[in-house]
Amino acid sequence: MIFLLVLAGLILLLYTGMPMFAGMLLFSVAGLLIVEGNIASLGEVVFGNINSPLLVAIPLFMLMAHFMVRGRVVDDLYATAHTLVRHLPGGLGVATVFACAIFAAISGSSVATALTIGAVAIPQMLKYGYSPRGAYGVVAGGGTLGILIPPSAPMILYGFVADTSIGALFLAGVLPGLLVSSIFAAYCMLTEGWRERHADPPRPRLPAPTLAEAAIAIRRSFWALTLPPFVLGGIYFGVFTPTEAAGTGALWALVIAALVYRQMGWRDLWSGGVEAARTSGVLFMIIVGAALFGYMLTKLNIPRQAVDLALHYQVSQVQFLIAMMVLIFILGLILESISIILITTPVVLPVLDALGIDKIWYGVLLTINLELALISPPVGMNLIVIKSITKAPLSEIDKAAVPYILMLILALALIIAFPGIATWLPSTTQFGQ
Structure with a gap:
């Protein structure tokens, strides 16, 4: 109950329009003043976490x-995906999903992926007869x-807060990412x-690519396609750490x-560096606010109360995960x-430890639920x-997203039922040893 009151108070503060890092910082400092009567520990907590x-x-x-965005690689990525799958039913939609998956492995940002692709x-898609709702969805x-x-900024943040291997989280996202991509493509x-079969007149299907066309398409985007295996392969084989x-990926x-x-050119290099620094600075300020918020919750003994509550009601792993997924969906x-x-x-985190829930497994479920929020x-x-x-x-775009919300919920259910989808790949490396 105390946590719900704290959460409600923080949400109300954030909805006043105050920046998130400032809201969390001020709320946490006020909470520490009430609980401890001073903020002497503030500097130590901030430095220890950052x-x-x-x-x-x-x-x-x-x-x-x-x-990669300034290199304007997205046109080649989409053209390659379109060439390879254009002959399939709904080929443009499948190409869009594949292009999103590839660009996701380059950008690490959902907003950037949706915007550029x-x-x-x-x-x-609209030119070749897709309905607006189908294209938007x-x-x-x-x-x-x-x-x-991967790479994924939310996974990095979760791994940092949960003190969990970033490399393991990155590898854990690969198979679920392919699963979600496959579900979207099948849809x-x-x-x-x-729609192609029942259109009046029927929409003609594009021919399958010849071997020469496929080779030209792959060669056109070959260098861009080397980046995801370069980064993930290096992590998987232990060549380098995630950092x-x-x-090396940036280079x-x-x-x-x-x-x-x-x-x-030089101007793009400078502007890209400035933008990355600006965004990272904001994230670091949010992390500072979150560190103080977590410290305040610990002083209020809320994590311990959550563990006691779960053990008292003998909550199973699946029951707890379902309850958390519902709560996170609502927060989203x-x-x-x-x-x-x-x-x-x-x-x-203390509840995960008490119930024996793999933090990597939970991290993947959390990330999929965050996709729902998007x-x-x-x-x-x-x-x-x-x-x-x-x-x-x-309103039209909202309706277009509904089937994809349901498909993400299906993916959540599958990974809850079969945790190996998320945990198998990290277990084959030094992360699982």
Whole structure:
């Protein structure tokens, strides 16, 4: 009950329009003054939480994403995906999902994925007979892959707060990311295949690519396609840590954008660095506020109370996970993903330990639920991005996202039922030993 009151108070404060880091900071300082009567521990808590080499990965992965976006690789990625799958039912939708998955492994941002892929894909889908609702839905859903397929800023934040291996989390997101992509692609094939057959006149299907066309398409985007296996492969085989992977990935992205695509000059290099630094600075301030918030919750003994409550009612792993997924889904309707991670994780961690729930497994479930927040009205960021691209009514975009919300819930259920989908790949490396 105390946690719900604290949570309600923080949400009300954030809804006054105060920046999130300032709201969490002021709320936590006020709470510490009430609980301890002083804020003598503030400096030690802040420095202890921000002084971590893991956090270096955040600006470096952002820098990698900015270099690839400024290198204008998205057109080639989409063209390659379209060439390879254009002959399938709903081929343009499948190509959009695949392009989103690939770009997600480059950008690590759902909003960036929806914006860049959507700007290219939506006009093409509408041109070739897709319904507006179908086009908006596939970009909204495909865009969410940006935070599930690594690298992923929310995974880095969760791993930092939960003191869990970032490399293991990245690898744990691979198979669930492929699962969600496959579910989305299958939906496009079924729905658009049906529309193609029943259109009047019937929509002709594009021919399958010849071997030469496929080879040309892959060669055109070959260098961009090397980045995801370069980063993830290095982590998987233990060549470098996630932080080192971020640095080498940023350098490789710079080489691709500047020397291969020749689309990035000194001004782009400077602006990309400034933007990555600005975004990272905001995130670090939020982390500071969250560290103090978690410390305040500990002083209020809320994590211990949560453990006692779970043990008293003999809650099973699945029951607890379902309850948390429902709570996080509700929070996702009014808060954005970073707030949800940093507010709930300090309370949840002791319960995960008490119930023997794998923190990697929970981290993947949390990330998928955060994907739901990105396409759930009224504040789903991907929906707002699509509105900015298309100028369509938000109500129409909301309806287009509904099937993808249901498919993400299906993916959640599958990974709760079969945790190996998330935990198997990390278990095959040094992370699982």
